Amino acid sequence: MNKLHYALLLVLTCMQAPAFSQDTYQFKQGLMVTSPQRYGREAIYTDHLAYQLYTNQLKTPIEGATFGNGDNGQPLVWQAVTADSANRLFRRGGGRGAFGRGAYMYLTYQSEKAGPALLNIKGNSGLYFNGEPHTGDPYSSGWLYIPVQLKKGLNEIYVRGAMITASLSFPAKTLQLITEDPTMPAIVIGEKNDALQGAVVVMNTSSKEWKGLQYRVTLQGKQVTTAIPAIPPMSSRKVPFSFDGSAVNATGKPECSIALLDKNAVVDEKKIIVEAVTAADKYSSTFISEIDGSLQYFAVAPQLNGTKKGSALFLSVHGAGVEAIGQARAYQSKDWGTLVAATNRRPRGFNWEDWGRLDALEVLSIARNKFQPDPQHIYLTGHSMGGHGTWFLGATYPDKWAAIAPCAGYPTLKGYGSADGLVPDSSNSPMEQMLLRSGNQSDVIKLVQNYKPLGVYVFHGDADRTVSVNYARQMRGLLGGFHTDLSYYEYPGGEHWFGDISVDWKPIFDFFKWHNRPVDTAVNVIDFITSNPGISSSFRWAAIQQQEHPLQYSRIKLNRNRGAKTINGTTENVRLLKLDLHDFAAGSDVKVSIDGTEITSKNNGPLYLLHTNGKWAAHQQPSLDEKGPHRYGTLKDAFNNRMVFVYSTGGSREENEWSFNKARYDAETWYYRGNGAVDIISDKEYALDKYKDRGVIIYGNKSINKAWNTLLANCPIQVERNKVTAGSKQWTGEEISACFVWPLTGSNTASVAVVSGSGLTGMKAAYANQYFAGASGFPDFMIYDAKMLMTGVDEVKMSGFYDNLWKLSEAEMILK
Numbered sequence: 001m002n003k004l005h006y007a008l009l010l011v012l013t014c015m016q017a018p019a020f021s022q023d024t025y026q027f028k029q030g031l032m033v034t035s036p037q038r039y040g041r042e043a044i045y046t047d048h049l050a051y052q053l054y055t056n057q058l059k060t061p062i063e064g065a066t067f068g069n070g071d072n073g074q075p076l077v078w079q080a081v082t083a084d085s086a087n088r089l090f091r092r093g094g095g096r097g098a099f100g101r102g103a104y105m106y107l108t109y110q111s112e113k114a115g116p117a118l119l120n121i122k123g124n125s126g127l128y129f130n131g132e133p134h135t136g137d138p139y140s141s142g143w144l145y146i147p148v149q150l151k152k153g154l155n156e157i158y159v160r161g162a163m164i165t166a167s168l169s170f171p172a173k174t175l176q177l178i179t180e181d182p183t184m185p186a187i188v189i190g191e192k193n194d195a196l197q198g199a200v201v202v203m204n205t206s207s208k209e210w211k212g213l214q215y216r217v218t219l220q221g222k223q224v225t226t227a228i229p230a231i232p233p234m235s236s237r238k239v240p241f242s243f244d245g246s247a248v249n250a251t252g253k254p255e256c257s258i259a260l261l262d263k264n265a266v267v268d269e270k271k272i273i274v275e276a277v278t279a280a281d282k283y284s285s286t287f288i289s290e291i292d293g294s295l296q297y298f299a300v301a302p303q304l305n306g307t308k309k310g311s312a313l314f315l316s317v318h319g320a321g322v323e324a325i326g327q328a329r330a331y332q333s334k335d336w337g338t339l340v341a342a343t344n345r346r347p348r349g350f351n352w353e354d355w356g357r358l359d360a361l362e363v364l365s366i367a368r369n370k371f372q373p374d375p376q377h378i379y380l381t382g383h384s385m386g387g388h389g390t391w392f393l394g395a396t397y398p399d400k401w402a403a404i405a406p407c408a409g410y411p412t413l414k415g416y417g418s419a420d421g422l423v424p425d426s427s428n429s430p431m432e433q434m435l436l437r438s439g440n441q442s443d444v445i446k447l448v449q450n451y452k453p454l455g456v457y458v459f460h461g462d463a464d465r466t467v468s469v470n471y472a473r474q475m476r477g478l479l480g481g482f483h484t485d486l487s488y489y490e491y492p493g494g495e496h497w498f499g500d501i502s503v504d505w506k507p508i509f510d511f512f513k514w515h516n517r518p519v520d521t522a523v524n525v526i527d528f529i530t531s532n533p534g535i536s537s538s539f540r541w542a543a544i545q546q547q548e549h550p551l552q553y554s555r556i557k558l559n560r561n562r563g564a565k566t567i568n569g570t571t572e573n574v575r576l577l578k579l580d581l582h583d584f585a586a587g588s589d590v591k592v593s594i595d596g597t598e599i600t601s602k603n604n605g606p607l608y609l610l611h612t613n614g615k616w617a618a619h620q621q622p623s624l625d626e627k628g629p630h631r632y633g634t635l636k637d638a639f640n641n642r643m644v645f646v647y648s649t650g651g652s653r654e655e656n657e658w659s660f661n662k663a664r665y666d667a668e669t670w671y672y673r674g675n676g677a678v679d680i681i682s683d684k685e686y687a688l689d690k691y692k693d694r695g696v697i698i699y700g701n702k703s704i705n706k707a708w709n710t711l712l713a714n715c716p717i718q719v720e721r722n723k724v725t726a727g728s729k730q731w732t733g734e735e736i737s738a739c740f741v742w743p744l745t746g747s748n749t750a751s752v753a754v755v756s757g758s759g760l761t762g763m764k765a766a767y768a769n770q771y772f773a774g775a776s777g778f779p780d781f782m783i784y785d786a787k788m789l790m791t792g793v794d795e796v797k798m799s800g801f802y803d804n805l806w807k808l809s810e811a812e813m814i815l816k
Helices: 048-054 095-099 324-329 355-371 385-396 430-437 444-451 469-480 506-513 653-674 708-712 760-764 788-795
Strands: 005-013 024-026 029-038 066-069 075-077 079-082 104-111 115-122 126-129 132-135 146-150 153-160 165-169 175-183 196-204 213-219 222-227 235-243 255-262 265-273 283-288 295-301 312-317 337-341 378-383 403-407 455-461 486-491 525-530 542-546 554-561 566-572 576-579 589-594 597-602 607-612 615-619 644-647 679-682 696-699 717-720 723-726 729-732 736-743 751-757 781-785 796-800 813-815
Touching (some): 029 048, 048 788, 115 126, 175 265, 196 255, 196 283, 235 653, 295 324, 295 355, 312 324, 312 385, 312 506, 337 355, 403 506, 455 469, 486 506, 653 679, 717 736, 781 788
Parallel strands (some): 005 104, 378 403, 696 751
Antiparallel strands (some): 029 079, 104 153, 115 146, 115 165, 175 196, 255 265, 283 295, 525 554, 607 615, 717 723, 736 751
16 A cells, blocks of 8 residues: 555646737647656545655756656656647657556746736646646546636646646636536426526636626526626636526527626626427436535436326436436436436546535435425436446435446446546555545445345446446345345446447336335335445434444344334444334334343334443434534535635735635636535635535634634644644644544534645645545544655554544544
């Protein structure tokens, strides 16, 4: 686990730029060198070049100069490169695979004057522009434009990426609309279309925050105005707008005009196409997400001959790079149900974990309200990454589905990587073991018993070279040992995609039709596993409220006899258990035997049982101030509940710049990965009542962020200049970084995530935001030295989890 991976560093020394204008400048030349680094789906990362940059040790590259030495002791030497005919910069004879996905590129631009520009780089995972961090475009989508402030003279850009194209353009307008990445619904003829919602990007290339902007959207004479939230300086934000499509009465692609208004004056205007379809066509529908208040969409393959209440509902989760509408169009409409395709927030998004998981649950809830299906006829399927999503969502929420059908899927990211790399399977380091524990919920192999109540149809092409059929065979072997309702088929000669039948396979839907989801009263046997009650806590009438050891695996095996009025069973790693007794006769005595402890309870509501000193006893409903399914911790939990990013204004210029730049970098990454939008505000603007029940990400430390005491006065972890304290432990110096979570004061649901450091070096070492990588594990808290970027886990000082009362517990942490 400590072995460093090597990446390519390209140094691109560009020719003198043209005069400042609207011309586009293409980077063509450079130098390169390998540089040790490791990024992946975990909290630990290493990056030798970044560490040198953060500590002001990085020397300007010169062809033939040595950057350092590799693991084999050989010198790492800068080498010249030139772009090919497609403007791609990479090492000849190497390409993307030879240098790893984390390659660095250093671009320089000589500007005749200071001013704004838009940086567009494809194929990179991140960059620094004159030292400021910005997100990358690893999938070469092409629509990501980064506002940057050029200095007069030399401008330096370090880029992670093994093969990139890079350009600068020079905006003529301070405010403008970017319409290359729209989120739009379809107009469904015959439905009520007067309050539809779309979203495009608003770009601010000025040095001030812009407030009071509006959209004015016109479609076939119908005009709607929408207010736009504040756009921070040198930033962009994807903002929803309302529009009226009621005048559209025929299928086609009518043009919609979007005007950007500042004090009622039009500062930019763009056209965008809206698709108009019949009620029988596949279509897109948008909604405001409760995760962050952004506009998201799902796609629908409507029921044949019209939607009928009480029909079936099929939730389909797409593969990497596939749009939800493309997923829906791969299916023929069914005469017995409606198919809905969720988005995972982006075509690649979060691998159907984390916020992709929440997106799927949001869409499922919306679809249930809209189409009113029979709750006993809800099914789950998906292809490729969506096959993984099917395995994951099926194991995580086994009581939501009548049957599942993973197609060409891999069960876990521990065995199948992507642009973010594999989830490490294990480590010899106790510290790294603690960090990896926070990602246990991603390992569906450990949750395999949860498939027992479901019908499972496994479908895979036997010639699949993208996702090996061995994954399907692995799951067949695991399920075959105990599962009594398993169907399995390998399509002869089938590659990864062999036409629409890769997903729209008739035997799958025949299998679905044979399966009903039992009602709760009919389910008397429970065997359920979870590692995180904050993600998945319950099955039917039993719920794991708290664990003895946070984020280790918990299991309940229960049997209910309603006639005899008994429940008996066993548990593993469960501290607090909730049993719903409402299926027993009201007021009757129910005898419960758990792990050998017998308890008699009168059915007057849910029964809470607390496990202490090896015994179970009846317990009152816990306070919402404690950990529970409503709020169970880990750093990622704060990035929910319409989060707000709070940067500092109480530090030095350099400290406050770091704080704002980091907040903007995280917002850019959230937009790219999650099609999301975030309010970025200063510490002076934050107030608990103004942002009630909203998640908070606070940047900086107690010495520089004026919102710190409001949010973190009672937290046992404190960070200030040159000192980090955690309970009785203390670390000094300016190279210490910390990230941790804490309950939001006055809220029963929201949390605060802290991204902090004891000085500029420690703060910069917290730049990496792998918490946005799907299935990456982050604990409740982690404190580390910036030297972690050089040597890895050995520089992590402390990591772990609070106990159920949000107190530090040495039993649930690792200290160096």
